[in-house]
Amino acid sequence: MADKHIDELSGVETTGHEWDGIRELNNPMPRWWVWTFYATIVWSIGYAIAYPAWPLIEGATKGVLGYSSRQELAESVKAAAESQKVFVEKMATTPVAEIPKDPDLLQFAVNGGDATFKVNCITCHGSGAMGRADYPNLNDDDWLWGGTLDQIYQTIQYGIRSEHPDTRASEMPAFKDMLEPAQVRQVSAYVVSLTDTPSDASLVEPGKQLFADNCASCHGEKAEGNLELGAPNLADAIWLKGSTEDAITRQISQPRHGVMPAWTGRLSDVAIKQLAVYVHSLGGGQ
Helix, strand or coil: CCCCCECCCCCCEEEEEEECCEEEECCCCCHHHHHHHHHHHHHHHHHHHHCCCCECCCCECCCCCCCCHHHHHHHHHHHHHHHHHHHHHHHHHCCHHHHHHCHHHHHHHHHHHHHHHHHHCHHHHCCCCCCECCECCCCCCCCCCCCCHHHHHHHHHHCECCCCCCCECCCCCCHHHCCCHHHHHHHHHHHHHCCCCCCCHHHHHHHHHHHHHHCHHHHCCCCCCECCCCECCCCCCCCCCCCCHHHHHHHHHCCCCCCECCCECCECHHHHHHHHHHHHHCCCCC
């Protein structure tokens, strides 16, 4: 007891340890905390016995309860599939255009299509389906091949310029082989004039005539496009390949053509219907 040292500031006994003149206070943990700590040790031993815990060379200890998180997941997935079965079967036999007439089936289709879109489509169209350069925005009402449910369904099924025999395809010719560079600039000026002010207004009138002679057969006399040919509307200020005069000139001279894969064979028909309904529900569908 004579060797007991009491800290002058706190009045607490020290442990007798000292480092560079610094002494350690002897403040034992509260007894309730110590007993709780012991209880967790006992609980962990019991847990290791009851559940899979210790890694072995191949696999791990099984535990006396035989629990498996993999089995639990498989059972929950199976239960979810069973709960969806009635909707899947109903959707398989329901024409895509008729799905919105059934509120429960519509909700099932939108939810499933949302999940399928995030897995398969966001790479090109973006997570919000807003598109990006060369990939169309699916939220607006500008559609190359039509925005009805049936048309969207067909586009997803067979793709655009894909390898599927029923794909939808259109090819804009390279007018650099048909028009002089000056004429290409005139056509560009006319197209720009439909939604904006061209850099040289004097080119608009000759460009209008060139458009009528070379472009109206696909894009229409008023440049409002043609859904049957996949020819875009040039008078709505919505552009896929760029809206500047230079970008339009490049597209007329040597057009770029995108490719969308055919999802038939990659996704089930039900999944394709769900995608079509989901895309249509974004607000831009016709």
